[in-house]
Amino acid sequence: MKKIYRIICCALTLMMAFACIAPSVFAAGKADSDAEIKKVPLLVIIASFDANGNGINDYDPSNPTKLYSDKTKDYYGEQWAQTTPEDHWDRYFGDTGYTVANYYKELTMGKMTFVPAEFTKKAPNQTVQNGVLAVTLNRAHPTASGDAAGTILSIIRATDDYIDYAAYDTNKDGKCTQDELAILILNSGPDRSSTAQYYNSGSPKSYFAVHGTSQPTSLTIDGVLVISGTSGGRVCNLGEYNKPGTIMPIGVPTHELAHNFGAEDLYHRGGHADATWPQPxxxxxxxxxxxxxxxxxxxxxxxxxxxxxxxxxxxxxxxxxxxxxxxxxxxxxxxxxxxxxxxxxxxxxxxxxxxxxxxxxxxxxxxxxxxxxxxxxxxxxxxxxxxxxxxxxxxxxxxxxxxxxxxxxxxxxxxxxxxxxxxxxxxxxxxxxxxxxxxxxxxxxxxxxxxxxxxxxxxxxxxxxxxxxxxxxxxxxxxxxxxxxxxLSAKVAPVTQTKAESQTTNSITLKSTILALNGKELTKYGVVYSKSQNFEDSKYAEGVLSDDGKSFTTTLTGLEQSTKYFYKVVAANENLEGESTVSSTFTSSPAAEKTYFELKLHKYLTNKDKVNTVKVDFGKKIGDALEGTYMEKKGYTFCGWYLDSAFTKAYDPEYTQDTYSEIELFAKWEEGTSSTTSTTKVTTPETTTTTSTVETAGAESTNSTSTQETETSTTEKPSESKGCKSTVGIGASFAMIVAIGTGLALGKKKTK
Incomplete structure (x- = not known):
């Protein structure tokens, strides 16, 4: 009989041992038995916030903004959890599927996992009696109060009736650290890591949100110090929802729990400000x-x-x-x-x-x-x-x-x-x-x-x-x-980065910056270019190396207007025979159609003849274009603009044209009283006479005429001193007919 008993005991022992080492997709690891896995107790706390402490959820569907619209009310910031411990328990402690416990068992290959923290007495209004505990605090939601740290301490204290923190001080050093008891808080409402905002999360019942973090915490409870260990955070602080209506999945909790063990964030702190930054x-x-x-x-x-x-x-x-x-x-x-x-x-x-x-x-x-x-x-x-x-x-x-x-x-x-x-x-x-x-x-x-x-x-x-x-x-x-x-010395070609520096209708200049020389010096640098993607009939342009050797410029000439070109930047060093090429494209510029003609002004304001350019749109009068041009020369009087440097042909302010050309104008000055007015629109007098004699422009008039002058603008005419001698006579007006590249002027008819 004893022999049979021993056989049965041995069989049962073998069966139990086999069950412990049986492989599982969710529990793969090096551990030979479940006893070798470090089991870290985890307490998940669902926190509701009863701001006025009346023990009643004051949310009113007929007045959904009530709990957050008026900060002076005692119920401001009230927000009750809408999930229960039963909603969360399997997500953290389930034996099968994608749970927090199974995640860490798989990640660590059986070195550690999480198990439910045990309660010292029955928690009311919930069926699960370990691992997940619901509490209600007589205070506002932490985002409403602005006191996240104080709220966390209050939440932990609210669990004291159900958790013996001293019992989790396994090494009896007077401290309860995160590897002895992990704590994760699910605040009522959503998590900002998903909603991207602390307020107005999309549901009036879940208006306030918290941002998932791992917080350092220190408080004495049950005679032990609940504090972080040698590294990592102490308490994970999240929202109960990922987004309103979606219970928090395990991704954020596993991330924050990893912080408790000393893991650190590896994302770009600039968020999406620079999405090209290399990250894991x-x-x-x-x-x-x-x-x-x-x-x-x-x-x-x-x-x-x-x-x-x-x-x-x-x-x-x-x-x-x-x-x-x-x-x-x-x-x-x-x-x-x-x-x-x-x-x-x-x-x-x-x-x-x-x-x-x-x-x-x-x-x-x-x-x-x-x-x-x-x-x-x-x-x-x-x-x-x-x-x-x-x-x-x-x-x-x-x-x-x-x-x-x-x-x-x-x-x-x-x-x-x-x-x-x-x-x-x-x-x-x-x-x-x-x-x-x-x-x-x-x-x-x-x-x-x-x-x-x-x-x-x-x-x-x-x-x-x-x-x-x-x-x-x-x-x-x-x-x-x-x-x-x-x-130690790989045969690698240089790495370059190229961009267009300048471009005309038939040329382009490319600047290539040497990102990595991968050698001692450049032995070849330039650009191969072609109108064909296969680089048929390609041409090569040699580059010009900068003085510091960190870049080179290459100018491609003889390009056809509005044509797409393919090019390769060529860079070689002594280590690599051949070319390092980066293919790209550009389109040559079309011929720019000018919609203006230009005035080249010789102002003679100083001893140097500095030419100023004024662009005049087609159809605009020269006088309008010159309006506001400042003309003042100490000790001299401005006597007007002329078409030649000898001051024999005066310009017509009414003249315009619709083809591009350059028209030179020369400022005439005579020594005497300074002209203190800036040049405004130059007007041409209208003259009425009783004779029909015609004189050509440039002929000096000595005849006495009866004239009536009418200003065509209310702007003051530039002052001309009585000392200015006109070569065309007082009251004469002129018209210009300007061909491209010429400055010919013909006079208007004048009757005596």
């Missing part, structure tokens, strides 16, 4: 991986932080072939390749679209990812959450300290992002050889343009073109092989 995007939970799958399938942490938090192993490698494994195999690890700069190195990992990462990218199935790490930047910015931000701090902008080298998505210079979420950025073996190779020298610093590294050591000799070549020898899968080769 979906490839890190701490960038925007928490939004993958609409927040239902958050992606893993980046490899840097997985190693940093002790949830993955790192192996330093040199040249050779290595095997990598995906997370779900339980054998995931990260390869590290050091560089000549002690602060900079590369990480290599596998990322597959499986498990929680099934929505990682829109295309591909996964493969090898390569990351560039700069500890010099991380030491200064990582713990601030600024390691990957392009926002200048104290006026200084720095490169990302943790950034993936996507196979696709970068611009053609390997500097900034052309696509924020590339569809298939992985490296893998395929029929296309380009998908299997990553050369780090093809990526350059976004701030300095330095290839492969953000900076080279002071003792570095030779060209700055260090390269790590990673060749992928396997198709995408849970096990993949790579070959690593480091090159």
């Amino acid at each position: 995007y979906r490839f890190s939970l701490q960038c925007d991986g928490n939004h993958s799958g609409g927040g239902t399938t958050p992606t893993y942490l980046d490899p840097y932080q997985r190693v940093y938090l002790g949830w993955a192993e790192e192996e330093v490698v040199t040249d050779g072939e290595y095997t990598l494994y995906s997370t779900l195999t339980g054998k995931y690890k990260v390869l590290r390749v050091n560089t000549p700069d002690p602060d900079e190195y590369y990480l290599i990992e596998i990322r597959l679209k499986e498990g929680f990462e099934k929505n990682l990218t829109s295309g591909g199935t996964g493969g090898i990812m390569v990351w560039h790490i700069d500890e010099g930047i991380n030491r200064q910015y990582f713990t601030k959450g600024w390691a990957c931000s392009g926002t200048p701090e104290n006026g200084v902008q720095h490169d990302p300290g943790i950034v993936p080298l996507f196979r696709e998505g970068y611009d053609k210079y390997g500097k900034t992002m052309a696509v924020n979420h590339p569809a298939n950025p992985y490296y893998y073996l395929s029929d296309d050889p380009d998908t299997a190779v990553c050369n780090t020298v093809n990526f350059i610093s976004v701030t300095t343009g330095s290839p492969s590294l953000n900076s080279y050591p002071d003792n570095w000799n030779g060209p700055k073109n260090f390269n790590v070549k990673i060749e992928v020898l396997s198709k995408p899968g849970q096990e993949m092989k790579v070959r690593v080769t480091t090159e």
Whole structure:
């Protein structure tokens, strides 16, 4: 009988052991049994805010703005939760599906997970009796009161009747830290990380929102200090909703809980101000991986932080072939390749679209990812959450300290992002050889343009073109092989960036800035251009190198007007025989049709004959164009404008034309009393006479006539001293007939 009993006991033991180590898509890991998993108790608190403390939800559907429209009312800022503990429990602690507990079990490969915190007594008005607790506070919503920190402390104190905080001080040091009891608050209403606003979230019942954060907190309760440990936040503070009506999915909670362990944000602090700034995007939970799958399938942490938090192993490698494994195999690890700069190195990992990462990218199935790490930047910015931000701090902008080298998505210079979420950025073996190779020298610093590294050591000799070549020898899968080769001096062509500097109807000048020389000097620089996309009948124009050697300009001449041209910028150094080409296009300018003619004014205001140009629209009179022209010369009197420097042909202010030409006008001055009036519109007198004699322009008149003069403008006529001698006679008027390129003037008829 005892023998049978022993057999049964052994069988049961084996069955239990097998159940513990059975693989699961949601619980893959290295742990040999469930006992090896670190189980961190998690308390989720749903907080309602009863501003006037009457114990009644004062929301009135017939007056939906009541609780937020009048700040003088005692119920201002009242907002009750619309979800229950039952709505949230499975999202955090469920054994199956995409839950917070399963996420961390998968991410850490069985090293840790979250379990429900236990209550000391039954919580009223809820069926679940561990993990998620609903409380109501006699105070306004934190966004209405402006006291987020004080509200958090009040919420924790409100749970004291149900949680024995001293019991969670497992090491008996008088402190209850986040790895002994994690706390996550769901404030009534939505989360600003999704609504993008603190007020008016779209629903009157959920008017106020909070922004998801991980807050440092310190208070004494049950005789222990509830405080942060050596790193990370202490309390996660979120909204109950993602958006009004949509219960908060697990993406933001997993992101904020990672902060509790010491993970830091890797997004660009400028938001979308510069969407081209290189960032990890979906490839890190701490960038925007928490939004993958609409927040239902958050992606893993980046490899840097997985190693940093002790949830993955790192192996330093040199040249050779290595095997990598995906997370779900339980054998995931990260390869590290050091560089000549002690602060900079590369990480290599596998990322597959499986498990929680099934929505990682829109295309591909996964493969090898390569990351560039700069500890010099991380030491200064990582713990601030600024390691990957392009926002200048104290006026200084720095490169990302943790950034993936996507196979696709970068611009053609390997500097900034052309696509924020590339569809298939992985490296893998395929029929296309380009998908299997990553050369780090093809990526350059976004701030300095330095290839492969953000900076080279002071003792570095030779060209700055260090390269790590990673060749992928396997198709995408849970096990993949790579070959690593480091090159101190890679044969790489220069990298240039080109833009048009100036353009005419038959020429264009292109300026090419050298982003990365990748050698000692340029041996060839210029532009190949053609009207054909295939560069048939192409021409080559040699560039002109700048004095500092950092750029060159190339002028292309003999272009046909309004024609599209294709061009390639040619740049070669001593390391690479051949050409580094970046193809682009431009369209030559059409001939500009002028709609004006020009007056070239010789004012003679000084001893130098400085010519001023006045553009006159077709149909506009010369006199109108000259109106307001300032004419004053000390000790001289302005005597008018003439068509020749000998002052024999006066101009006609009524003249205009509809073809382009240049008309020269010469200012006549005579020594004497200064003319103190600026030139205004010059008018021509109308003359009435009793004779019919015709005189040509330029003939001096000595006849006495009876005239009646009428001003054609109310503007004062420029004063002419009685000392000015007219060569055409008083009262004469003239008309000009100007041909292109001539200054011929004919006189108008005058009768005596």
